[in-house]
Amino acid sequence: MKYMALIYTDGQGTDAAVLEKYMAFGQEARAAGVNLGGNELAPVSTATTVRVRDGETLVTDGPYAEAKEQLGGYFLLECASIDEAVEWAAQIPGAASGAVEVRPVHVDEEAGS
Numbered sequence: 001m002k003y004m005a006l007i008y009t010d011g012q013g014t015d016a017a018v019l020e021k022y023m024a025f026g027q028e029a030r031a032a033g034v035n036l037g038g039n040e041l042a043p044v045s046t047a048t049t050v051r052v053r054d055g056e057t058l059v060t061d062g063p064y065a066e067a068k069e070q071l072g073g074y075f076l077l078e079c080a081s082i083d084e085a086v087e088w089a090a091q092i093p094g095a096a097s098g099a100v101e102v103r104p105v106h107v108d109e110e111a112g113s
Contacts, residue, residue: 002036002105003077003085007094008069011044021093029075034088038075069098076105 014022022040029035049060075092079085082102089100 001079001081002107003079003082003089004103004105005038005075005077005085005089005092006071006101006103007073007075007092007098008101009072009094009098010068011070011072014040014072018093025091025093026075028091029077029088034077034079034084036076036078038073040073041071044070072098077102 051058085102089102
């Protein structure tokens, strides 16, 4: 089953030592056949939020809401269970200073995705 590990940080950027830890995690998870991909996201200041209300598209610069922790990146994990996904998520460097949210990825069997 696929799980999305969403990494929430304080948005202050990542120093070289922490970046190396992310690279090491990615390599270890890939070697174990768990890491299907992932990326760091651009700063929240570059975000654009889109809403449609009463048929009108509303576009706002910035994130949906102000928050202490901001979505900073993600890993897509292939794991046998939520417990295994949580074990891998606990090894993501952002879990030590922020949070990692783990969610099953919905697969639409009819669409083949």
